[in-house]
Amino acid sequence: MNKLIIFILVGLLAQLIDGALGMAYGVTSTTLLLTFGIAPAIASASVHIAEVATTAASGASHIKFGNVDKKAVLKLIIPGSIGAFAGACFLSSLPGDLVKPYVSVFLLALGVYVMIRFLFLVRQSKQVEDKLELSTKKAVPLGLVAGFFDATGGGGWGPIATPVLLSQKGTSARKVVGTVDTSEFAIALSATLGFLISLGWEQVNWMWAGALMVGGVIAAPIAAWLVRKVPAHLLGVLVGGFIVLTNARTLLQIWVPNESVYPFVYGAILFTWAGAVAFAAVQHRKFLRNSDQGELQV
Numbered sequence: 001m002n003k004l005i006i007f008i009l010v011g012l013l014a015q016l017i018d019g020a021l022g023m024a025y026g027v028t029s030t031t032l033l034l035t036f037g038i039a040p041a042i043a044s045a046s047v048h049i050a051e052v053a054t055t056a057a058s059g060a061s062h063i064k065f066g067n068v069d070k071k072a073v074l075k076l077i078i079p080g081s082i083g084a085f086a087g088a089c090f091l092s093s094l095p096g097d098l099v100k101p102y103v104s105v106f107l108l109a110l111g112v113y114v115m116i117r118f119l120f121l122v123r124q125s126k127q128v129e130d131k132l133e134l135s136t137k138k139a140v141p142l143g144l145v146a147g148f149f150d151a152t153g154g155g156g157w158g159p160i161a162t163p164v165l166l167s168q169k170g171t172s173a174r175k176v177v178g179t180v181d182t183s184e185f186a187i188a189l190s191a192t193l194g195f196l197i198s199l200g201w202e203q204v205n206w207m208w209a210g211a212l213m214v215g216g217v218i219a220a221p222i223a224a225w226l227v228r229k230v231p232a233h234l235l236g237v238l239v240g241g242f243i244v245l246t247n248a249r250t251l252l253q254i255w256v257p258n259e260s261v262y263p264f265v266y267g268a269i270l271f272t273w274a275g276a277v278a279f280a281a282v283q284h285r286k287f288l289r290n291s292d293q294g295e296l297q298v
Contacts, residue, residue: 007211012215012218016226019223026044047209053213053216055182058182067174069179072183073182080147081147081186081189084190085193086194087148087191088191101251108247108248111247112244116240117236118240119276142160146164158181158184159247163239166236166240173239174235
C-alpha cells in the first residue's frame, strides 16, 4: 500500500512538471519503475498506459486554458503515432541505449540555446505574439523521431519535441508546452497498443500503472493553469534549464564512471540555472514597471 501511495505522488509530481514544462512525465516515472527492477519494456509499457489517461486530462486542461495550437497538434500526431508504435514493437531488439548519449548531447545543446535565446535574444513587448507555426515538412521528421524515442526510452516526446519547437523563431512558450502535451495522448495510445501487441496484457503491472495514472490526472489541470500564469520568457528559461540538467545526468551516467564528480557538475548547473531564472524574473519585473502588460515577442 505504501508503494502505491508513493507511485501516486510520483505520478502527481511528474505530471505537474510535464504539464508546466512540456516534458518529464515519462522520464520521471520510468526511472522510478526501473529502480524497482522492472524490465525496460515493462516499465515503458506501464508508463505509457498511465499516460493514456494523464495526457487526455492534460490535453483537455490545456485546451480549456487556451494553451494549444490545434493545427500543430494535427501535424504532429500522425508521424508521432507511427514512430511510437514502431518503437514499442521493436524495443526488445533495438539497442536504444546505443544512441541515447548522442540524443542527449543534441538535447543538451538545444537546452543551452533555449536558455540563451529567452534570456538575451528576445525582447518583451506590449503586443502579444502568441502563436506556434509548424510546417508539415518539419512536423513529420520531428514526430517520427520523438515518438520512436518516447517508446524505446520510456520518455522522449516532450524532451525532444519541446526544445525543438522552442528553438524556432516566432513561437509562444505556453503554446509549445500545451501543444506537445496535448499531442502526446495519441503517442501514448499508439505506444501502448504496440506494447500490448508485442508483450501481451499479462506482462503489464496494472496496479502500478493505475497509481501513476491517478497522480497524473490530479495534477493535469493544475499544471495547465500554471503554464498560463508563468511569464513566457521565464517559462522558456525554466524549460531550457530542465533540459540541460536531465541530459547532463544521462551523459554523466554513461560517460563518467567516477560518481564523486557528479555533485560538482549538478551544483554548477543548478547554480547557473538559478541565476538565469533570477535574472529573467528581475527583467520581467522591470518591464512590468514600465507597461501595463508584459508579453514575449520572439
